[in-house]
Amino acid sequence: MSGIYIHFPFCKQKCIYCNFYSVASQRQREAYWDALCREMEIRRNFLPAQPIDTLYIGGGTPSLCTPQELEKMLNSLSRFYTFSKDWEFTLEANPEQLTPDYLSSLKLLGINRLSIGVQSFDDRILQLLNRRHTAKEAKEAVLRAAQVGFENLSIDLIYDIAYRTGEQWREELCTALSLPIVHLSAYSLTVEENTLLAKRVARGERYIPEESDTERDYAILEEMTEKAGFEQYEISNFARNRLVSRHNSAYWSGQPYLGLGAAAHSFLRPVRQWNIADISQYIEGILRGNPAVEREELSMDQQYDEMVLLRLRTREGLLLEEVERCFGEEKVRYLRRQLSKVSPTHYELREGRITLTYSGRLFADAVSAELMWA
């Protein structure tokens, strides 16, 4: 199993919470595409020689790409990589770009999964976050995508925002779950460094709710998704009909992936590397034939930590047998010792598998930190 991620770092405007690498200007777009196509060639031997299972175009706002740009990118990819017949091909999209014609073009290009950045079905919150679409446009975009024949539809929502009551969050979820989607990603609003949100919070503006509201919102999320037939397969991700994100699931299980484009990360155990988060420097590096990349080789302890952190977030959980196979008995003994320091209400240990309970999922980072080596 392996995947390719392509980063398209262009947006129309910056959302206040966003710390993904993107710029609100289209100036270098053409040169960027040329560099991307060149990088595909330069790094064609990075992944093991086997068909690639998933392709994910993220951003930025990849739905700003024209069908011609996407076609050029796919033609270039197919010169250097082979994809499996049942590949998952995801494009991240913002609702305002999903016109019927555009959706039909995406379908013709072979895109079979859309991840639509809805974020909220409340216009007040959308404005607060500086999103460019309305709630009505978001609903219509999802319905149009289904009409055009997209069956594997995912939306993103943000919860845990001050100014929203539990009842309002319920209503938004109700709207989301009534749409023809099979996947939902729900993330709490986080204050990341160097964002407009961080500046506003520092000025004393209130965006983040009380801890009790966070717990309330998360409980509502789990309750309503379960009732609607969604399975929670990762702390923030819910899928119907087993249509999980194969691309992200591969990340969480430590499979290799190649990231192309500015700021894109790649992983091939034990090496992780990432391209420079600067469009000009990225292009210059590629043109020189010497991509600006930083890399780190993960020690066995770091690999163990990564396994703990990622697996505990998933429904499958952390398998003691796998920990022993990868890292030896010492790490299993350590895990068991550390588990005794974690509240037994936060986890279950059954048949050699550690999974988080509801309260554990709320405090997942703290539980993982207890079990990690570093």
Ligand code: SF4
């Ligand atoms: S959240 Fe998405 S659309 Fe908004 S600035 Fe970030 S990458 Fe662009």
